[in-house]
Amino acid sequence: MSSNDKGDVSSSGTGDQADASSDHAERVRVARGSDRRRQDRAACADARTLRGREQMAAAREDVAHQREDAAGQRENVVQAREGEAHVREGRATTREDEIRTLETLQSATADQMIRLQQANANLVVATIEARKLAEQVQTAKTELDHLVHHDVLTGLPNRILLHDRLDQAIALARRSGKQLAVLFMDLDRFKHINDSLGHGVGDQLLQSVGQRLLACVRQSDTISRLGGDEFVALLPEIDHPEDAALSAQKMIAAIALPHHIEQHDLHIGASIGISIYPEDGPDAETLIKHADTAMFHAKDNGRNTYAFFEQEMTARAIARQSIEASLRLALERQEFVLHYQPKINLHSGTIVGIEALVRWQHPQRGLLEPAQFVPIAEDSGLILRIGRWVLREACRQAQAWQDAGLPPITIAVNTSALEFRAKDFLVNLRGILEETRLQPRYLELELTESVLMRDASATDSVLHALSALGIQLAVDDFGTGYSSLSYLRQFPINTLKIDRSFVNNMTRNANDASLVSAVISMGKSLKQRVIAEGVETAEQVAFLLGQHCDEGQGFFFGHPMVADALTPLLRSGASPTAYPH
């Protein structure tokens, strides 16, 4: 209750008198009672209100609490949602990062794959190239090894491999007590083919010979080429020396068959020397040397045959070596001499020319024929010096005869392939002519077919140079080589000399007679002189005259003789021998 309420109650009692006072008092009492009740009620009401208020406050507090709780929960929920949102954002970011990473990775992998493929390609190519290179190196090594042990031209084993195999075969034969054979082969007149048809044909012929030889022997045998036209066969398994002889015959027969090379049917023979282990030597070198010696013996025995080695042959081989050694001194010692053989006009019997022929006055062995030393001189190269001496001496003698008042006469000199091919041949020739004062028209050079036909263009130019000088040119030993008729027409040839082998047989052999007759006719057609070489009988002279051959040379008319012996004949101009004409 407030203080204002108490003031109102006191003021109303003082204003009204007795009745009023009692009424008033009653009323006051009533009022007071009312007030009291009212106050009680009010108090009760206040209490209730308070309680209500309290309750309400409590309720409000509860509500507030609840609201606070709810707010807290909501906040929690929000926080949780925010957290979840963060997590989801984080996941999304992570995923995005992953996607970006993956995209980056995929892009990087594609590039890497391309690079990897390129790297693989490079590795494969490099490895294959390395293998090729290694293969090439190996091939080169094998080829080099093959080259070292084989002949380049024929592909046959060479001297090194032959020695190796021969050493092994000897060792085996020694242990087993058996024999073996070495066959040394040299082609007959190969030089003629090589010179006349050129090295190209010669090389093909050697290849052909190599193939023929291989076909003649067993797998266990060895055919080797030592060089030039020399082949060696090793027969490591023979029961008797006769087996080697049979092989040699077989080889000779196989080689004798024509070799068809560049439109030529070439015929060639072979000479074979045979040595047997252990009889003819204890080692490879000796066996080959002795087979070589036996081969020379086979050649001396007429070629195209074989010969077994005999100890006596060694003496001959040594003599050959001795000849070569003394040949070198012969020029200095002036041991060479010239003999002269007249050429005769078959119709008149007069001397129409002279051929100068070299002889070697050997201090121990006497007078040697060209056949005994010229091949050795050719092999050693000494033929150049000897040839120049012969040419100078022949020209000097021819001029000396003229100076002595004899009628001028043509002098013929043989010219070897080596001399003809020498670079200074023409220079030397001019020098000799100047030095000896012999007019070129009195000099005749005799060249074989093989010399002429080898390298025809070079030959043509030299021949025309000689012809321009006025020198006469003759083809020697005509018919034995391989002449091209077109070249014979083209070359400035003055004379054909029919080889003695045809002349010797022409009266007995129809083929030779036909050939001689044909050569004479051809010579006349080409306006060339034709001389028959090796005329030895009157019958031959008669035949030649019958074939209208104009000139001849041979023992029938006179042997080669020294200059002094020929001088009177030249003075008379007559043949030294009377003959039917």
Place this chain on the structure above:
Amino acid sequence: MESAALLRQQIIASLMARQPDNVADVAMDLWEKLADDIISIVGEAGFNSLYERSVHLAQPAFPWLPPCPSPPQPPHRFAELKARLADQTPAHACAANSLLLTTFTDILASLIGEQLTASILRSAWGNLASATADKEPENE
């Protein structure tokens, strides 16, 4: 190693013998599938190098084999080989292509190993070459 190579050779021979009257087409099928797989790993240059080397090694036995894929791009990569194979008798063509494939796979195996080669052949030729893997030796 040798047994794996022998097995590969037998499989190639067997694959080539599938259609004796149509050797060229069978050969093309095998080569094109193999080329696809090999080129994806070693590129055109690597494949051509391997092929060229294989031909080089097989040519002494079959000199008519063309020197290299020409032109090197599909689909005519093996046109010349196909033409040459078609010119031969079936047996001769079969023998030549078998040797060429064997040589090719031998070189490949020598470069990358038997296992990987077998895997590539399986991938290229499918089940046809599965025997290679099934019987593959443990040690290369």
